[in-house]
Amino acid sequence: MAPFQACVRTPFCTVGISSTGQHVTGIRYLSPEVPALAPPKNTLAYLACVQLQLYLDDPAFDFDLPLRLAGTRHQLAVWEAMRGIPAGETRTYGELARSIGSSARAVGGACGANPIPIVVPCHRVVGAGGALGGFMGAREEGFELSIKRWLLAHERARPG
Numbered sequence: 001m002a003p004f005q006a007c008v009r010t011p012f013c014t015v016g017i018s019s020t021g022q023h024v025t026g027i028r029y030l031s032p033e034v035p036a037l038a039p040p041k042n043t044l045a046y047l048a049c050v051q052l053q054l055y056l057d058d059p060a061f062d063f064d065l066p067l068r069l070a071g072t073r074h075q076l077a078v079w080e081a082m083r084g085i086p087a088g089e090t091r092t093y094g095e096l097a098r099s100i101g102s103s104a105r106a107v108g109g110a111c112g113a114n115p116i117p118i119v120v121p122c123h124r125v126v127g128a129g130g131a132l133g134g135f136m137g138a139r140e141e142g143f144e145l146s147i148k149r150w151l152l153a154h155e156r157a158r159p160g
Helices: 044-057 073-083 093-100 104-112 143-154
Strands: 006-009 014-019 024-030
Touching (some): 006 044, 014 044, 024 143, 073 104
16 A cells, blocks of 8 residues: 555645545655645545645634544543644643643653644644744754644644
């Protein structure tokens, strides 16, 4: 099976979507140079593309896709808590940690392991005191943090 069933060009990168017939299994941020790949109509990858476009048109759009999230019990708890952060809002790693009885560092690790970003909005988790925090394992300015900045600006959310 190909690694992506669809690739969508967005203002911030190309988004690769992996799915089975029943679940979205992964979303990856790819270089903007990666070409678009249209999925066949009437597939879950096609629905994911439609919903991604709806989000790009309206940052308050709520994704409604069947997901297959595979991770540890802790990761699943963090990902579920992230899904509860509304568009336009952020939570700090510490706030999210306190809400599930964990530590900020462990929450950061789970954010970095998130297999379905945007839908599971790890970009809404930020550092204390208004710091942007990391993203996709990066803590230095570059491609990864530019994506997080774009998503937060799109949602009109402010870190901290």
